[in-house]
Amino acid sequence: METPMGPQSVVWRENRHRGIVCAVGWTSGDETVSVGDDQAMLRWSLGSSECSAVAQMRPGVFPTAMHWFPRVAQRQTPVNDVFLLSCTDGKILLVTATGKVEKTIEAHKGAVLRAQWSYDGTGFVSCGEDGNVKMWSRNGMLRSVLASTGRPVYGIEWSGDGSKVLYCSGEHCFIKVLKTQMSAIKWKAHEGVVLCVSWSSQSGLVVSGGEDCRYKVWDSLGRPLFTSGPHEYSITALSWNPDGDLFAVGSFNLIRLCDQHGWSHSLEKLQTGSLTNIAWSADGTQLVASCANGHLLHSHLVDRHVWWSNLEAIQTKRRTITVKDVKSEVARETVELRDRITKMALGFEHLVVTTIRQCYIYSSKNWNTPSIFDLKEGAAILLLLCEKFILLVDGSSMFVVTFEGRVQAQIKLPGTVVSGEAITTRTTGISNDTVVVRDRADPKTVHLFEALTGKPVGSGKIVHQCDVVEVRIDQCGPAMGRKIALVDANADLFVGIVNTFGESQRLLKIGAPIHNIHFNSTNNMLAGLQDTSVLVWTFPSVVFADKQLLQRTTITVDGGGNVSKSPQITNFHGNHVLVRRADGALVDLLVAPFFGGLVEFVAESKWDKAIKLCRLAKDDALWALLAGCAAAEKNFYAAEIAYAAISEAEKVVFLNELRRETNPQMKSAQMVAFSGKVLDFEGALTRSGDIFRAVMTAVAMFQWDRALDLALRERAFLDIVIGYRQRYLKEMGLCETDKRFIAHLSDVEIDWNHIHEKIAEENAKTRH
Numbered sequence: 001m002e003t004p005m006g007p008q009s010v011v012w013r014e015n016r017h018r019g020i021v022c023a024v025g026w027t028s029g030d031e032t033v034s035v036g037d038d039q040a041m042l043r044w045s046l047g048s049s050e051c052s053a054v055a056q057m058r059p060g061v062f063p064t065a066m067h068w069f070p071r072v073a074q075r076q077t078p079v080n081d082v083f084l085l086s087c088t089d090g091k092i093l094l095v096t097a098t099g100k101v102e103k104t105i106e107a108h109k110g111a112v113l114r115a116q117w118s119y120d121g122t123g124f125v126s127c128g129e130d131g132n133v134k135m136w137s138r139n140g141m142l143r144s145v146l147a148s149t150g151r152p153v154y155g156i157e158w159s160g161d162g163s164k165v166l167y168c169s170g171e172h173c174f175i176k177v178l179k180t181q182m183s184a185i186k187w188k189a190h191e192g193v194v195l196c197v198s199w200s201s202q203s204g205l206v207v208s209g210g211e212d213c214r215y216k217v218w219d220s221l222g223r224p225l226f227t228s229g230p231h232e233y234s235i236t237a238l239s240w241n242p243d244g245d246l247f248a249v250g251s252f253n254l255i256r257l258c259d260q261h262g263w264s265h266s267l268e269k270l271q272t273g274s275l276t277n278i279a280w281s282a283d284g285t286q287l288v289a290s291c292a293n294g295h296l297l298h299s300h301l302v303d304r305h306v307w308w309s310n311l312e313a314i315q316t317k318r319r320t321i322t323v324k325d326v327k328s329e330v331a332r333e334t335v336e337l338r339d340r341i342t343k344m345a346l347g348f349e350h351l352v353v354t355t356i357r358q359c360y361i362y363s364s365k366n367w368n369t370p371s372i373f374d375l376k377e378g379a380a381i382l383l384l385l386c387e388k389f390i391l392l393v394d395g396s397s398m399f400v401v402t403f404e405g406r407v408q409a410q411i412k413l414p415g416t417v418v419s420g421e422a423i424t425t426r427t428t429g430i431s432n433d434t435v436v437v438r439d440r441a442d443p444k445t446v447h448l449f450e451a452l453t454g455k456p457v458g459s460g461k462i463v464h465q466c467d468v469v470e471v472r473i474d475q476c477g478p479a480m481g482r483k484i485a486l487v488d489a490n491a492d493l494f495v496g497i498v499n500t501f502g503e504s505q506r507l508l509k510i511g512a513p514i515h516n517i518h519f520n521s522t523n524n525m526l527a528g529l530q531d532t533s534v535l536v537w538t539f540p541s542v543v544f545a546d547k548q549l550l551q552r553t554t555i556t557v558d559g560g561g562n563v564s565k566s567p568q569i570t571n572f573h574g575n576h577v578l579v580r581r582a583d584g585a586l587v588d589l590l591v592a593p594f595f596g597g598l599v600e601f602v603a604e605s606k607w608d609k610a611i612k613l614c615r616l617a618k619d620d621a622l623w624a625l626l627a628g629c630a631a632a633e634k635n636f637y638a639a640e641i642a643y644a645a646i647s648e649a650e651k652v653v654f655l656n657e658l659r660r661e662t663n664p665q666m667k668s669a670q671m672v673a674f675s676g677k678v679l680d681f682e683g684a685l686t687r688s689g690d691i692f693r694a695v696m697t698a699v700a701m702f703q704w705d706r707a708l709d710l711a712l713r714e715r716a717f718l719d720i721v722i723g724y725r726q727r728y729l730k731e732m733g734l735c736e737t738d739k740r741f742i743a744h745l746s747d748v749e750i751d752w753n754h755i756h757e758k759i760a761e762e763n764a765k766t767r768h
């Protein structure tokens, strides 16, 4: 788990511009470039705190904003180390990294206020004082005028997939869907002119700031999620970090860091005048801001915490991490690295840290001699751990690495075309055997790779019917049963089996509307948020063994009014689900400890203990969990007891049969039937003349039509079929509407004593 805290800021005082710094942007790694009203273009090396002049722009160039050609797109066409410079005289300049003006574009009347490359670098959009919003080709040919608002447009941003453009004008924000004739979505955002907007390509959230001295968070349809209190001065700059979970807010002499719920993590008072622009580094660990008084503000995130079990690691300085054992406050270790830290992860007795050059792997048993290896690109953007491996994304490459620092596999990511979203912890997962990654360009597709070899698993992918927003993979149990869980854009939660050996049906829906899912790493329980409650699927795979048990094994942990709107699960540790509320407070919700205990017993095949625990707890959901586990593990003895306890008599009968079956062929057929493939099995039974069991199988599987057919054809067990049917309808709160059943209702008298006797009789008959 990671909590970002306050940014530590360093403000340069030397070599500063004479006059306002108008724009700033990142070249690569540790370097930024700024341009000011003094026409100087300066290069700042942040590692060594050096600043040098690159070029002097021609007199009369007064910039308003800068945007560098996107880094991902640069890999395809490496010549594009250029940026767009918007100027007050209505021109947009295409400038190289050495300060050469490649192209001058007459773009707007009055000042150009902003120009933004699309994420794939195929074009850009611009806006200006003239109220126009324009779209341009890569080389600066006008493609279209998207809007003419009549009032200055201060901010413009692309959506992550490049299909929409957000802009603001007056008190309103607009979202224009490209390639349609539809007019833009429009909403009133502020009580005053909107001065800045930022749109996260990751979370899809919008943040806006204005002359009313507030900033607000919106969803991608413009629905309000958060409104800040009023500040003393206008909000002049806003920027989402690359992960889309934090944004920076700039105002006069002030910078703030907020999470996606708007909650402010830190506030820093400055002596800089207004912040004119804010830009994050690609790895999200630093930001720079241009300041009206000629300074360049440079902040890096420190006080980042990660914790695992009783270990906690805190990044205290740019190159320093302190690790402590929470249980014994005494045991403290400090690790110093040679270069600036970019990512860190803690888990499974290891601390893994990446810097701008290397990756360090520390064992918690030995903090002195880490395994170290060099990073190819030095641009770690993701670090995930499972018990066996580290998953590292370095720039454009993905690696599976052992804790000894050996590269086990390199994964070739399909669909990593230039556009597309960054890879994040929400859309990537690793377990001992499998790596799962959502496609960057096509969010409907999820890729599966073998962790050992980096090769695709089976067909290598699952294509869902709509966009996937979250993916998780479970951690324990054999690789054969490995599951993924995913949440799609409709907030539907699905689970799927990784290894299906060629079968196509992979995903089954288990809940809605759900977001923010987490697997527990030691018992495969899955937690997710539904509105303000936490739901725990104590045994998600039960959906593959006995679908009817899914609801019964799902428990709801009510926030009891303590969890308010838009919370987030931050951790599922032991029996505690830690939820961060929208206001930032942490709420600890307790899952009854029996569930974890039961899963442990089952994992160790201690069925008697599991049954005892259920008897002790007397909880229906616990019995249902046992029934599901037992069915999945094919322990029919425990399943029979558990199903009896939750009054699923027809299943008990069926299981009873199963347990006593001596014919191995029949037994395996029954197992198949129990996992839902009932037709083959019934056929086998009727052929062998065992009508009772065929009827009971149909009943157990709720195949009412077949059960009735059999009973009518054989003129037997009609009361059993109709009795169970009625009970089933009653439980479901339904009335009989099936004409065939209504027609036969008067043929029988439902006497449960008689039915039970008959069942016992039949059981006795087949016992020998």
Ligand SMILES: *[C@@H]1O[C@H](CO)[C@@H](O)[C@H](O)[C@H]1NC(C)=O
Residues within 6 Å of the ligand: 387, 388, 432, 475, 476, 477, 478
């Ligand atoms: C995962 O790998 C670790 C280390 O090799 C091993 O101890 C653990 O049992 C594995 N877990 C599973 C579920 O295979």
Ligand SMILES: *[C@@H]1O[C@H](CO)[C@@H](O)[C@H](O)[C@H]1NC(C)=O
Residues within 6 Å of the ligand: 558, 559, 560, 561, 562
């Ligand atoms: C709500 O929070 C308060 C204070 O933390 C706690 O005393 C109370 O038990 C909580 N209520 C529920 C239902 O969790």
Ligand SMILES: *[C@@H]1O[C@H](CO)[C@@H](O)[C@H](O)[C@H]1NC(C)=O
Residues within 6 Å of the ligand: 519, 520, 521, 522, 523, 571, 572, 573, 574, 575, 596
């Ligand atoms: C899962 O639960 C176990 C015990 O129930 C706990 O020790 C472990 O930390 C949990 N894992 C996660 C990732 O929360």
